[in-house]
Amino acid sequence: MARPRKPLLSTDRIVATARELVDAEGLAAVSTRRLAAELGVSGPSLYNHFRTKDEILEAVADSVSAQVDLSMFEGGRNWRAALHDWAVSYRAALRDHPNIVPVLAQGPGRRPAALRLADAVYGAMVEAGWPPPQATSIGALMRYFIMGSALGSFAGGFVDDQSAYDPADYPHLGQAHLLPDRQEKIDDRAFETGLTALLDGLERQYERVAGAAR
Missing domain, CATH: 1.10.357.10 (Tetracycline Repressor, domain 2)
Known part of the structure; x- marks a missing residue:
């Protein structure tokens, strides 16, 4: 099977999905398991981009700062x-x-x-x-x-x-x-x-x- 032209997962996609979760349900809604389910990937694949949930939330926060x-x-x-x-x-x-x-x-x-x-x-x-x-x-x-x-x-x-x-x-x-x-x-x-x-x-x-x- 040919490899997809675009990678299934990216840092930007993880951050955008996490930001949507935070906006809709609050900080407690974000977990690696929930994010993986939302993204349609396995949980361990997130660790290629972020080591912890806190790192993800930091990235979400910085994405909001970047809007200023x-x-x-x-x-x-x-x-x-x-x-x-x-x-x-x-x-x-x-x-x-x-x-x-x-x-x-x-x-x-x-x-x-x-x-x-x-x-x-x-x-x-x-x-x-x-x-x-x-x-x-x-x-x-x-x-x-x-x-x-x-x-x-x-x-x-x-x-x-x-x-x-x-x-x-x-x-x-x-x-x-x-x-x-x-x-x-x-x-x-x-x-x-x-x-x-x-x-x-x-x-x-x-x-x-x-x-x-x-």
């Missing part, structure tokens, strides 16, 4: 505008793959795409005139904010049952039952409000840094 746009840090663009657009792109990637956030939250480790992301942000801040320690802090601050926004929905945490919000107990939550239906709009607005506040604060700090440099 970094082009705004090129060409000497204003640091505030670049940070804003990067944060929006980062949040969009996490919003599409929320179940992998706990792995991403552990830090970049040795993941190439995650390290490129960290390098781009830090490098752009230093080039803009931020001292290296503060550039590091900005990268950390933005990561905390963006990751936190992806861990859950504020609006989605309420129930759409008006009786749950008895005005005798919760006099200011009379409209809370409407929040789930407006989840995306409310969460987007909250993210933008927080991001603007962070950037406003950073801009005030930057004025002091720039003034000291002059």
